[in-house]
Amino acid sequence: MSKAFEIVILSGKGGTGKTSITAAFASLAKHAVFTDCDVDAADLHLVLSPDIYRTEDFESGAKAIVNTDKCTGCELCRDVCRFSALEFKNGIPVIDEYACEGCGLCSIVCPVDAISVHNYNNNKIYFANCRFGPMVYGKLGVAEENSGKLVSKIRQYARELTRQHQAEIIVTDGPPGIGCPVISSVTGSDLVLAVTEPTMSGWHDLERLIEMIGGFKTPVFVVINKYDLNEEMTQLIEQRLDAMNIQVIGKIPYSETMVLALLEAKTINEFDPAGYIAGELTRIWETITFTIKQHHKPINI
Numbered sequence: 001m002s003k004a005f006e007i008v009i010l011s012g013k014g015g016t017g018k019t020s021i022t023a024a025f026a027s028l029a030k031h032a033v034f035t036d037c038d039v040d041a042a043d044l045h046l047v048l049s050p051d052i053y054r055t056e057d058f059e060s061g062a063k064a065i066v067n068t069d070k071c072t073g074c075e076l077c078r079d080v081c082r083f084s085a086l087e088f089k090n091g092i093p094v095i096d097e098y099a100c101e102g103c104g105l106c107s108i109v110c111p112v113d114a115i116s117v118h119n120y121n122n123n124k125i126y127f128a129n130c131r132f133g134p135m136v137y138g139k140l141g142v143a144e145e146n147s148g149k150l151v152s153k154i155r156q157y158a159r160e161l162t163r164q165h166q167a168e169i170i171v172t173d174g175p176p177g178i179g180c181p182v183i184s185s186v187t188g189s190d191l192v193l194a195v196t197e198p199t200m201s202g203w204h205d206l207e208r209l210i211e212m213i214g215g216f217k218t219p220v221f222v223v224i225n226k227y228d229l230n231e232e233m234t235q236l237i238e239q240r241l242d243a244m245n246i247q248v249i250g251k252i253p254y255s256e257t258m259v260l261a262l263l264e265a266k267t268i269n270e271f272d273p274a275g276y277i278a279g280e281l282t283r284i285w286e287t288i289t290f291t292i293k294q295h296h297k298p299i300n301i
């Protein structure tokens with residue numbers, strides 16, 4: 001057993017710069033394990049360029065398959081499907097694999113055994129080493145939906161890696177939004193850093209995220225990215241967060257350097273170590289780690 005902290009970086013929606021900020025933290029963290037739980041669009045690996053040493057299939061659930069040679073077109077299967085996953089085309093049932101929940105009822109009622117239910121392993125989990133330490137991340141297969149379960153599995157593996165490497169901190173690039181995978185990312189973590197942008201929609205997304213996290217009692221800090229693009233909105237967000245007792249821990253100005261760093265698959269702290277943004281992100285990281293160590297006991301892993 002070892003002890004470690006878990007920090008999750010989230011945003012109310014995609015495209016706020018969450019991954020660039022997580023990558024910068026990766027280059028600052030010592031004795032850390034990194035995870036990308038944005039399983040719908042994992043991209044932290046594009047900056048951290050990890051060497052994958054193991055890939056695991058993650059079972060994503062079951063789907064029905066019709067043997068059209070056996071089917072007599074009686075339509076009984078369609079009548080029992082509660083998920084409207086069966087349509088008939090030219091008298092032959094066609095399964096909508098996005099809608100099929102794999103319950104198997106259609107295969108039970110089929111009088112000629114023309115339907116079978118198969119498990120799919122479209123989801124992948126990657127174990128890797130990047131230049132900053134061990135990493136585990138996942139990708140949801142096409143048409144797969146069990147992203148919350150996949151995120152939970154990735155976090156479980158991150159804890160195993162933490163034990164193996166005697167790491168002290170887990171840094172997670174979380175999924176955007178407020179759905180099931182976000183809940184799976186936050187549960188049992190020590191601190192959430194929420195990244196937002198100074199727009200009204202950015203504020204609404206952040207507000208919903210904070211509301212959702214509130215149920216977990218996990219402390220939240222906020223970073224406003226590209227704050228100088230709308231300083232009035234930045235001020236409004238700061239005021240509203242202040243009224244909610246939530247601290248804006250840093251404000252990052254808009255800079256093309258962030259994009260240039262991404263294009264070279266570098267973190268901003270590698271690309272422009274003496275620049276203002278690298279300095280600000282270093283300060284934010286140090287504040288987070290100081291706060292977490294002051295106010296939390298590391299969880300047993």
Ligand code: SF4
Nearest residue numbers: 081100101103104106
């Ligand atoms: S397995 Fe269940 S959800 Fe899928 S088509 Fe059959 S009845 Fe519908």
Ligand code: SF4
Nearest residue numbers: 071072074075077110
């Ligand atoms: S219940 Fe079986 S035989 Fe009848 S339409 Fe469906 S697949 Fe074909």
